[in-house]
Amino acid sequence: MDLTSLNQLFTFKSIFESLEDAVICHDIDFKITDINPAAERLFGFTREQIGKTVCGLMEKAVFEEYEHLVNTVRSGAKIQGFRTVRRSITGEDLHVSITISPITDAEQKLIGISQTIRDISDEHIAEEQQATLAAIIEGSEDAIVSKTLDGFITSWNNGAQEIFGYAASEVIGKHITILIPQDRIHEEDYIINKIRAGKKIEYYKTVRLAKDGTEIPISLTVSPVRNKQGHIIGVSKVARNITAQKLADEKQAALAAIVESSDDAIVSKTLAGIITTWNKGAENIFGYSENEAVGRHISILIPPDRLDEEERIISSIKRGIKIDHFQTIRISKENRKIQVSLTVSPIKNSDGIIVGASKVARDITAQREAENALKSNSQKLMILNSIGKSISEQLDVNVILQQVTDATTELTGAAFGAFFYNKINEEGESYMLYTLSGAPREAFEKFGMPRNTAVFHTTFSGEGVVRVDNIKKDERYGKMAPHFGMPDGHLPVVSYLAVPVISSTGTVIGGLFFGHPEPGIFLQDHEELVVGVASQAAIALDNSKLFEEVKTLSLKKDEFIALASHELKTPLTSMSGFLQVLQKTASDGMNKVFLDKAIRQVDKLNILINDLFDISKVQAGKLQFNFEQLDLGALIGDICETFEQTVPGHNYIYTREGDLVLHGDKMRMEQVITNLIGNAVKYAPHSRDINITAVNRDHEIIISVIDYGAGIPAAEQVHIFSQFYRVREKDRNISGLGLGLYITKEIIERHGGRIWVESEPGRGAAFKFAVPVFNTHTNI
Incomplete structure (x- = not known):
């Protein structure tokens, strides 16, 4: 080996030793030929394993996977970046990326395998986090959008598509202003300036445009996007459609306005009866201000004898039962009793648990008074109709006046009542007592009959009704000579009521007089009632008078018809006889014709007289059978x-x-x-x-x-x-x-x-x- 090759060998060895990735080399029989320090750090392998087989260092399943990869390499392929899991020296599973390369000799003959293992656990975690974040973003109902600092859209989730109607392909790369109404473009400058300053904007309520031009109320949360160096490179926006919330808020505001402006008392309370809300209507009805009522027990409004009602109401509310239009009595701050109609409903929390009660109390005092007045008027009308029917069916003056006196005495609550005819004696005084109710006739004997004095003049002259709470304090009292007051033994009269009875011609027939020993007994209602009865009595008396006159005329008519029929039939009978005699003696000719016609006319006249006579008997009930x-x-x-x-x-x-x-x-x-x-x-x-x-x-x-x-x-x-x-x-x-x-x-x-x-x-x-x-x- 020359010097150059030797230098290269030392260089590769140095690189091999300094690599952060684990490298394990073995021959074609899987015997380890070399291991670098990184492999020792990751997996605990030492150079003592050199010469041993790889399968001894791996679990069976792992080796089988590796053997399959090696066989792929032997066929001439290269394995690069194969991801799998390996067990670390500490027993921790590591996510790794394996690259398997062939080792060949000078003649390119395969003599071994090089396995490079990179720990990618952090990368794997980041990828998982990224995938999770992406899933969250795609699954969110909110619109999640990112854009550059210049406003160009870079990402667009499904929520954004649902809210604004644009698909991602339609908006990515376009400017964010496609979503902003023209009159709100200035908001984008405000948002970008905040982001550039590194500030987050939360729950910014505004309006954005959908694809079809619909304005959508939204709540924006805007955050800066930073790179690894912490520099702001873009903007992340989360837009929530708050249409439903806005409608709910508007509805809540409307309900609050209704509650506050309602004339009814609208009050909420806990199940323990403690008042928690109190509107203006409650203040107006019960007199307590909100500060005075909230926090106090609802019993401040309940009369002591009705406290059990609250227990029954709360019992129903706890069972979820609503109470509708429960009419009862409550008391105001001034201890005034108020007729109310209560509607009580259970209040539930978000979990459906009943936590309190809502009460709507309507002041029905005026309504009940009106109902009572209506009932009273109805009763009066029924009484008037009953009296009117009764007296209209009567034609007897005595019966009519006694019925009227008895009925009006009872209706007014008078101790006694009387009707005096307006009969005038030679001195011009009214003197005739006709009917009396509630007292014996002897009670008036010491007093005599009412005369044309100051007290009675108004009645007998027909000037109007006299109603006095205490006649003894009236300026006209004491001017009734010779008594100048009530005589000893006379009925004690303090409350006094007198009503004239006037005929259709304007003549004062008489007067109805009522008395009571206590003051202030007779009211406006009593006066109106007696006036109504008096007018009916006057008509009945007129009718009675007319009936008597008609009955008299009818008797005279019947007498006349009977007399006339009798007197007419006598000459007719004679005429008929004479004509029949002449008819027998008359010869044919005109005389006979005239006689026949005369007899027929006499017969017709006779029939007419018989009919008149019969109808007179029919009407008199004297038609005999x-x-x-x-x-x-x-x-x-x-x-x-x-x-x-x-x-x-x-x-x-x-x-x-x-x-x-x-x-x-x-x-x-x-x-x-x-x-x-x-x-x-x-x-x-x-x-x-x-x-x-x-x-x-x-x-x-x-x-x-x-x-x-x-x-x-x-x-x-x-x-x-x-x-x-x-x-x-x-x-x-x-x-x-x-x-x-x-x-x-x-x-x-x-x-x-x-x-x-x-x-x-x-x-x-x-x-x-x-x-x-x-x-x-x-x-x-």
């Missing part, structure tokens, strides 16, 4: 035969079915049938056929009289059984008073039956009535 067993079918047959003889020119078609015997008045039933058939003839003069049917159905006899004339409009049908009513167009040229159907209806109803009409204009009319076979009205 003589009930007996009556074959109605035979009676109708007889009437039809009479019509065939007296009113020829029509076909009277009569059909009957079943037993037609009933208990009835023969004369009155004949009057009914005759009237109905006569109307059919009268109102259907051009109709040839008139159908009469009589049938027995379900213990009822039903009679129908049908014509085929002009018919009756529906609007007229509801009125035709009224007295003096006649169908307008149809009756224009037909004589009559419109009493026949009214009397017919009365007769049928007095037989326990009913009557009706069925008709269509242009298709005739069917008058029908039904009477029971066993009449229960035989006592009429």
Whole structure:
């Protein structure tokens, strides 16, 4: 070996000895030929292992892996940077990078293997940390972006894509201002200046733009990026989308504003009852300021007799049960009782655990007062209606006045009440006591009757109501000669109420007077109530007076009609007789015609007089009936035969079915049938056929009289059984008073039956009535 080769050998040996990487050399049979100091430091190998095989220094699995690598090298390949794990001298697993190279002789024949092992544990750890950081960055819902100090984007994670809509390929290399609204560009200068100064910016709230132009509220955390030397070379930004948080904040702010501006008291408390929040509404309702209430127990608002309510409320809240619209009473700072409606809800923490209660208290004092007033007014109206109905149904003056006096005395709470008629004697004084309630009549004997004095003048003159809390202190008191005050033994009167009763003509009928021995009994409500009753009483008294006058006139009318009917029937009977005598002696010719017409007119007049006489008896309740067993079918047959003889020119078609015997008045039933058939003839003069049917159905006899004339409009049908009513167009040229159907209806109803009409204009009319076979009205 020449000197140069020797020098090279020493140089390589020096390098071999000084390498930081472990080097182990062995021959093709795995016998160790050389080991450097680094191998000794890492794995504890010494030069004493030279000549031994490598497998003795390795675990079986490790050697098998190594043997496989060596076989690869033997095939001519080189292994470089193969990563694996080796056990250190201390027993620690080391991450290493192995490079395996062939050792050849001068003829390039493989004579051994060189194994260079580098400890890359620190690098491996760094890589793992980098991978972990990368995974965190990619998995983050926040946008994590890096950029140069000049503002150009260098990295872009999935969170950034989700928030801003850009893919990484769309933004990397572009300037960060693509995300910044025009009016916020100045913020970038502010951020970069902070970063250049080495300062971190945390939770900077601003707005950035998404790809579609949507403005997104974000919270920015910006940090400087430094190289190994600590120089700032870029910027890292973490942007969190705070849209939901902003909405929540806005909602919270809105709720806070609502709570603070609410007229209701909104209070929160712990489960132990300690007040934790207190709004303006609570201050206004209960009088305590926030400083005075917070920290104190809720019982400061609860009356002592209602403390058990708080225990029940808290018990429900602890079970998660909400309490809605619980109406109760609470007390204010000034110890004033307040009607409230409570809604109490449980307060839960972030873990869902109930930690307190929220109370909303609405002051319903005014509402309850309004409800009570409404209830009171409703009761008053019911009372007024009841009294009004009661007295309006009465036409007896005595009953009306006593009912009014009794009712108003009770309603006002008076010790006594009285009605005085405003009767004037020769001296012009009111003197007549008519009704009294709550006291015996003897109580007024020593006092006499009210006279036209200062106290009573207002009432009897109709000037208005007098209501005095203490009549003895009234300036008009003491001017009632001869007593000049209340006489001994008279009812003690302190509270006094007097209301005039005035008729529709303005005349003062009298006055309602009320008294009580205690002061201040009669209130505005009482006054209004009595005024209402007094006005109804006045109407009832007017009606009573009118009824008496009408009853008198009605009696006179009935007397007149009865007398007139009697006086008219006498000459008519004579005239009818004379005309019939002349008719028998008259020969054919004009005399005979005139006599026939005269007799027919006398018969019509006789029918009209009979109708007037009947209706007078109907209204007086004196229409007489003589009930007996009556074959109605035979009676109708007889009437039809009479019509065939007296009113020829029509076909009277009569059909009957079943037993037609009933208990009835023969004369009155004949009057009914005759009237109905006569109307059919009268109102259907051009109709040839008139159908009469009589049938027995379900213990009822039903009679129908049908014509085929002009018919009756529906609007007229509801009125035709009224007295003096006649169908307008149809009756224009037909004589009559419109009493026949009214009397017919009365007769049928007095037989326990009913009557009706069925008709269509242009298709005739069917008058029908039904009477029971066993009449229960035989006592009429």
